[in-house]
Amino acid sequence: MIEQLEYEMSKYRWNILGLCEVRRKHFGETLTSDGLKLYHSGREDKHENGVGFIVHKDTADAVLGCRPISNRIIIVCLKTAPFNTTIIQAYAPTTDHEDEEVEDSNNEVQKTLNEMSKKDIIVVQSDWNAKIGEDAQEDWEGTCGQYCNQATHDRGLRLLEFAKYNDLKIMNTSTLE
Template identity: 45%
Template sequence: MMSTPNLITIPDRSGPGIKTAAPVVGFHQGGLGEKWATGGEQEQNQRNNQHLRIAKQEVTIGTWNVRSLSATGKLNELEHEMGNYTWNILGIAEMRWIGNGEIISEDGHKVWWSGDEKKLGGVGFIVHLKILNTVMECEPISNRVIRIRIRAAPRNLSVIQVYAPTSDCNEDELEMFYHQLEATLKNIPKKDIFIVMGDWNAKIGSDAHAEWPGTA
């Protein structure tokens, strides 16, 4: 059985709440963290559908550069601010957390992150407690790339959060970032709907044409 597709809205990366049209998916209710092998998806679907009910809901996906969540209490401040908006999945750039892992916040939402030992950059996701049971897996790639996969209908959804190097970075760092992103895209199951979002450190503004010909 398949749900009627529902509209997903994606806030602008400057902060949650500015909505634009995006691909459509509806979400199943399932077990937290269940992973489906690609080759056995159909068989697993048949088993899971015996005890899962399909939920029809509008899901908001956004991205936010928080500058840093390394100081004590910063995550609580972020969650308080997020309470002013409608959101379900929030991709985060520049978390500045060490290593990678996952935690449950005081409000019951789940945080996944991917960083390094120097607290440089860092990316992650916060998933609202109401849809935690749709998360199939979350894969940390580097301090600039992380991927999450969501159980959905008519097709599952893969979301990649990035924090791109600035133009001041050396060529090796830029090349590594785009290589990681390309490899991550290639590993997404072919039938998934996918979204790539985050802070691309792009130059914008009325004077951008001075350094970037062809832009306005």
């Protein structure tokens, strides 16, 4: 799997890639055969869930730090100009998990976001396991774009509320303009 990610990063010239379902235990750092750095945060007891980043070797010197929050949230801070960039990588519970677990996960992402330096550029990226529907474009103008599913479900509504509250835009529903 790492080899495929290395190939894709090279092909598309990506410098950093956020990952979900890493399925590695604990927090760790690994150097790949191509010199890329894998940071991961997972459960302590088993190979389940997990989040991480792969950082290209040309970008590795810009990493100021990587901090695990849980097996569903990890952050990396990069030295960039004119401001540092902090990326929060999260992985929300799937639809077979209880609503309470989803709420706890969303609250943990919000708490992490609240603790970030307001001087940094902050990126929140995640597999929210949410569906945003066509109905949301009109009702949530400025929060999501036009490229949506047919209908918004409950977790999609929670994502819209989170994005609106934090003045964020759901980018996979939009084109870059």
